Amino acid sequence: MTSQPEALAEFFIGLMSGTSLDGVDAVLADFSGPQPHVAGAVHAGFSESLRSALHALQRSGPDELHRAAVAANALVDVYADAVAQLLAKTKADARSIAAIGAHGQTVRHRPADGYTWQINNPARLAEATSITVVADFRSRDVAAGGQGAPLVPAFHAALFQQPNRHRVVVNIGGIANVTNLPAGPVGEGVTGWDTGPGNVLMDIWCQRHRGQPFDDDGRWAASGTVDAALLARLRSDPYFAAMPPKSTGRDLFNPQWLDARVTSGLAPHDVQSTLLQLTVDSIAGDVIRHCAEADEVLICGGGARNGALMDRLVAALVNPAGGNAPGSGAATAKSRSLHRSDDFGVPSNQVEALAFAWLARQTLRQAPGNIPAVTGARGRRILGAVYPA
Numbered sequence: 096m097t098s099q100p101e102a103l104a105e106f107f108i109g110l111m112s113g114t115s116l117d118g119v120d121a122v123l124a125d126f127s128g129p130q131p132h133v134a135g136a137v138h139a140g141f142s143e144s145l146r147s148a149l150h151a152l153q154r155s156g157p158d159e160l161h162r163a164a165v166a167a168n169a170l171v172d173v174y175a176d177a178v179a180q181l182l183a184k185t186k187a188d189a190r191s192i193a194a195i196g197a198h199g200q201t202v203r204h205r206p207a208d209g210y211t212w213q214i215n216n217p218a219r220l221a222e223a224t225s226i227t228v229v230a231d232f233r234s235r236d237v238a239a240g241g242q243g244a245p246l247v248p249a250f251h252a253a254l255f256q257q258p259n260r261h262r263v264v265v266n267i268g269g270i271a272n273v274t275n276l277p278a279g280p281v282g283e284g285v286t287g288w289d290t291g292p293g294n295v296l297m298d299i300w301c302q303r304h305r306g307q308p309f310d311d312d313g314r315w316a317a318s319g320t321v322d323a324a325l326l327a328r329l330r331s332d333p334y335f336a337a338m339p340p341k342s343t344g345r346d347l348f349n350p351q352w353l354d355a356r357v358t359s360g361l362a363p364h365d366v367q368s369t370l371l372q373l374t375v376d377s378i379a380g381d382v383i384r385h386c387a388e389a390d391e392v393l394i395c396g397g398g399a400r401n402g403a404l405m406d407r408l409v410a411a412l413v414n415p416a417g418g419n420a421p422g423s424g425a426a427t428a429k430s431r432s433l434h435r436s437d438d439f440g441v442p443s444n445q446v447e448a449l450a451f452a453w454l455a456r457q458t459l460r461q462a463p464g465n466i467p468a469v470t471g472a473r474g475r476r477i478l479g480a481v482y483p484a
Contacts, residue, residue, distance in 0.1 A: 107456050167215055228484075233246065241470035251287070256279070259278050269295035330376060375407040
């Protein structure tokens with residue numbers, strides 16, 4: 096077993112590959128100061144063959160166990176390459192890294208059935224990198240009666256909660272989630288949940304009609320018009336009205352869900368505009384319903400780089416007097432400031448990977464990583480399984 100230098104034990108690597116299936120974000124985090132510092136970051140893209148294999152595992156099919164194992168090995172090889180790139184970029188020694196937090200790739204999320212499945216091969220990653228790996232973060236929370244998701248709110252609280260500012264953090268990846276951070280001590284009163292689709296439906300539609308993995312800056316959506324009837328059908332799904340705790344993924348919001356609601360005759364760019372509005376409405380509606388007194392909204396994740404999405408969120412949350420925001424009542428008239436997490440020192444595309452570096456640190460410190468009010472678990476739990484170097 097490789098010994099870890101005691102003086103450098105606050106360096107962790109976080110790896111995150113999310114619902115968008117575009118690749119893995121990797122960060123080298125230094126937790127030795129009062130706030131985490133990102134010493135370096137890289138992104139390693141997925142090959143088309145790996146992306147297709149991961150997509151196929153989202154639904155039942157022949158020889159699933161074999162295909163999942165092969166895909167997990169290929170996924171971890173990308174993880175290992177990202178770690179190697181990160182160490183080379185930062186000139187860090189593997190022996191200085193306390194652990195890698197590796198989330199794995201979610202292929203099934205069924206907490207109602209007692210499981211959530213992130214394919215991974217942390218033993219292979221530990222062998223490839225000679226670094227301790229922490230993985231399987233969600234299953235202990237599910238075993239304790241929770242959703243196993245979202246897990247990032249505990250990190251959002253540690254990073255962004257303030258004694259005198261009521262903040263909301265909105266992470267817009269494939270799925271969007273909200274963390275409510277009332278003014279007060281860190282960790283007090285924190286709630287969080289998945290609001291619904293972030294980029295996932297827009298990415299599916301863009302790939303299908305334009306052959307591109309995403310709508311760059313939301314330009315295609317901005318060229319279209321929201322179709323009110325389609326938006327109403329999309330918003331009628333019971334998930335949007337359900338109360339937190341709740342979490343979701345591609346098990347629900349997938350091509351089949353979309354095809355069941357999009358009728359023929361609609362222009363593809365109008366559908367894209369409507370899908371973007373669904374993301375805006377589900378986020379803004381939840382902020383208005385559940386975080387009405389928030390002063391600031393911080394946006395992170397890939398959606399923060401979508402200009403059209405950001406513009407509509409500003410209209411719904413910062414300047415809502417025109418009535419564009421979903422919901423009703425005086426809460427919609429409140430003006431809030433909206434920022435990217437970059438404005439607070441953490442680039443929007445690094446927050447989730449940094450969260451899993453932090454969760455790995457919590458595991459090694461034998462400290463809880465979940466928040467029961469967020470996931471619905473029976474109590475705080477130490478998350479993750481450790482694979483020593």
